[in-house]
Amino acid sequence: MTDMKEPLIPVVGVVTDIRIDTPDVKTFRVVTPEGKKAFAHKPGQCAMLSVPGVGEAMFSITSSPTNEEYMEFSIKKCGCVTEWLHAMEVGQQITIRGPLGNGFPVDTAFAGHDMLFIAGGIGLAPLRSVINYCRHYRDRYGKIDIVYGSRSKQDLVDYQEIIDEWAGDEGVNVYLTIDREQPEWDGHVGFVPNYVKELGFSTDKIAVLCGPPIMIKFTLAGLMELGFDKTQVYTTMELRMKCGIGKCGRCNIGSKYVCKDGPVFRCDQLDELPDEY
Amino acid sequence: MRKIAVSRIQELFAAIAAGQTLYLPVDTKAGAKFEQWESGKQLSSALNTVRSAKDFFFPQTENLMDFRVEGKKIEIIDTRRESEDFVLFGVRACDVRSFTVLDRVFLAEPVDTYYKNRREHGLIMSMSCTRPAETCFCGTFGIDAAEPEGDVVCHMTADTLYLDAKTEKGSALLEGLSALTEDCAAEDEAAVERHRELSHERLSKLPLASLSADRFGADKTDEFFNDPAWKSLSEACLGCGTCTFVCPTCQCYDIQDFDTGHGVKRFRCWDSCMYSDFTKMSAGQPRLTQLERFRQRFMHKLVYYPTNNDGLFSCVGCGRCLSKCPIQMNIVKVMKQLGGKQND
Numbered sequence A: 001m002t003d004m005k006e007p008l009i010p011v012v013g014v015v016t017d018i019r020i021d022t023p024d025v026k027t028f029r030v031v032t033p034e035g036k037k038a039f040a041h042k043p044g045q046c047a048m049l050s051v052p053g054v055g056e057a058m059f060s061i062t063s064s065p066t067n068e069e070y071m072e073f074s075i076k077k078c079g080c081v082t083e084w085l086h087a088m089e090v091g092q093q094i095t096i097r098g099p100l101g102n103g104f105p106v107d108t109a110f111a112g113h114d115m116l117f118i119a120g121g122i123g124l125a126p127l128r129s130v131i132n133y134c135r136h137y138r139d140r141y142g143k144i145d146i147v148y149g150s151r152s153k154q155d156l157v158d159y160q161e162i163i164d165e166w167a168g169d170e171g172v173n174v175y176l177t178i179d180r181e182q183p184e185w186d187g188h189v190g191f192v193p194n195y196v197k198e199l200g201f202s203t204d205k206i207a208v209l210c211g212p213p214i215m216i217k218f219t220l221a222g223l224m225e226l227g228f229d230k231t232q233v234y235t236t237m238e239l240r241m242k243c244g245i246g247k248c249g250r251c252n253i254g255s256k257y258v259c260k261d262g263p264v265f266r267c268d269q270l271d272e273l274p275d276e277y
Numbered sequence B: 001m002r003k004i005a006v007s008r009i010q011e012l013f014a015a016i017a018a019g020q021t022l023y024l025p026v027d028t029k030a031g032a033k034f035e036q037w038e039s040g041k042q043l044s045s046a047l048n049t050v051r052s053a054k055d056f057f058f059p060q061t062e063n064l065m066d067f068r069v070e071g072k073k074i075e076i077i078d079t080r081r082e083s084e085d086f087v088l089f090g091v092r093a094c095d096v097r098s099f100t101v102l103d104r105v106f107l108a109e110p111v112d113t114y115y116k117n118r119r120e121h122g123l124i125m126s127m128s129c130t131r132p133a134e135t136c137f138c139g140t141f142g143i144d145a146a147e148p149e150g151d152v153v154c155h156m157t158a159d160t161l162y163l164d165a166k167t168e169k170g171s172a173l174l175e176g177l178s179a180l181t182e183d184c185a186a187e188d189e190a191a192v193e194r195h196r197e198l199s200h201e202r203l204s205k206l207p208l209a210s211l212s213a214d215r216f217g218a219d220k221t222d223e224f225f226n227d228p229a230w231k232s233l234s235e236a237c238l239g240c241g242t243c244t245f246v247c248p249t250c251q252c253y254d255i256q257d258f259d260t261g262h263g264v265k266r267f268r269c270w271d272s273c274m275y276s277d278f279t280k281m282s283a284g285q286p287r288l289t290q291l292e293r294f295r296q297r298f299m300h301k302l303v304y305y306p307t308n309n310d311g312l313f314s315c316v317g318c319g320r321c322l323s324k325c326p327i328q329m330n331i332v333k334v335m336k337q338l339g340g341k342q343n344d
């Protein structure tokens, strides 16, 4: 029994790079002490990171599975574990376990389609892994549109990668927006849901949404107005989690466990869940 | 089937305890409680233990692992140890069924090895009931108190204890006890049958004998989720969590770290969906009032769990929450209120 793999026991991870994204988001690069990727994953899957003595918390693996050298996590500072992670220096060890959750259906439902990615704030973290996966297997997907918004320019996560890499790609269109005017910004100003409606996308594509609940709600309504069907729209859910494997009961909505049956849901599947969140 | 005179039951306990740790219900000041048997300890005559038997497989707190932290380095120490073999004697039908309910959670992939370890080393000697209590309603969930599940099913009459092995593990145990026990004849089978009939007769006269769960079950979320009755039902709930802690099937847990000064211990402990911080997040609180938390507990037992588990309910009718809730709220009241005409 004790030689069986226990899903609650993590492995050691080493932080090899820390990038400051925004005033409260940092992106951490993690490998095993042997310098390898801790495990394989699918776009949209998550991992539990922990600081022993402080606690464990769930994060999206923001790097793409096609990156075989390391994993990355974009983490917003908001409590005990995340504050501790933000205070770390390169070389610090943490623990990591996963992959957890279902991930996006990149090789089935998404394959062959035009893709529309819509993110708000730290909501870009799970989408970045899919976006980079689609960019890597470019010929498997059609046109890629990315709408991303944050409070201010400083709050746009992955800004440099978006400008340097995504925006220049053939067949990839990036639309950035910030909530309020600011001096060094000549791009679009306004909230994501309105911007999506203004841009008026055609409905022959799959949309993937991630961000604060309020943004998801209004953007989804906007997409419906444009004529999208809920079966074409995917999103991720965030609930309090402890085990990440469907046993501790914490992330239960109706008969589903967000950690195991999600965090990725198709919007029509969300309608089948009781209206609790 | 084997048998032994009730007057020789201590010899039986000694023989079982010689091979593995034996736990059985004994009387304490705080009511009946499972304790390790040692010479002279008497089997309780109470119907059931105050706390359920789930502690043996899913203890209230347990150490999951340790960490040694030195500078920037971390070492993870696997503290799992192979469990010792043990026998749980005298488990009632409701509590035996609760193990099946917990199995569906903890043994589903990915397997919880802490639970599996103890489950595989534990042997259940269940005991049929002849004096069910007014709070019992195991029958509502298709459980026969006169014929429990388990590795060895026991029936105790005034003078004889009958032992019926149901699994390989159970047969092996009884084989080891064959010097103490006798084989059963046709008249013994008849005595056990009479014992069962007596039990069934008493069960049929219980106040909750006609309580029905038929209206609940898999895929009934929409039917009950928005029922206005949740408001009045949950109004007085204190959110104390007592009902979840005494419940043999409640399985929610928390994971917490503790820095001892010489290293870090990671613990798991029971948690309760009745608590407001159970689901609290930086982004908000999805279950805002006690209504949502209260509804979660009962919807889970009567609808969500059955939806995921082929219709199996995750209440076993043990009645513990009926006798322990400080405001006398419980699952029976919920079922009566929401269950329609048949439960009036």
Ligand SMILES: Cc1cc2nc3c(=O)[nH]c(=O)nc-3n(C[C@H](O)[C@H](O)[C@H](O)COP(=O)(O)OP(=O)(O)OC[C@H]3O[C@@H](n4cnc5c(N)ncnc54)[C@H](O)[C@@H]3O)c2cc1C
Binding pocket: A046, A055, A056, A057, A058, A059, A060, A061, A074, A075, A076, A077, A078, A079, A080, A081, A082, A083, A122, A125, A126, A237, A238, A239, A240, A241, A263, B280, B281, B282, B283
């Ligand atoms: C599937 C999933 C994916 C996630 N991906 C990311 C990501 O890529 N990047 C990122 O920055 N964050 C992500 N989160 C949120 C992240 O898990 C929480 O921010 C983190 O758990 C907070 O931990 P803490 O110890 O710092 O906060 P705590 O000190 O525990 O608490 C601070 C506040 O956060 C609340 N909180 C506790 N756990 C959670 C939780 N799971 N979600 C939200 N609030 C919580 C507490 O109730 C409290 O109000 C994700 C969450 C989930 C469920």
Ligand code: SF4
Binding pocket: B236, B237, B238, B239, B240, B241, B242, B243, B244, B274, B324, B325, B326, B327, B328, B329, B330
């Ligand atoms: S139902 Fe009763 S026992 Fe359960 S939390 Fe509410 S007050 Fe406590």
Ligand code: SF4
Binding pocket: B243, B246, B247, B248, B249, B250, B301, B314, B315, B316, B317, B318, B319, B320, B321, B322, B331
């Ligand atoms: S809900 Fe109440 S009656 Fe049902 S198993 Fe739990 S404690 Fe027993």
Ligand code: FES
Binding pocket: A240, A241, A242, A243, A244, A245, A246, A247, A248, A249, A250, A251, A252, A257, A258, A259, A260
């Ligand atoms: S986090 Fe434990 S059940 Fe989902």
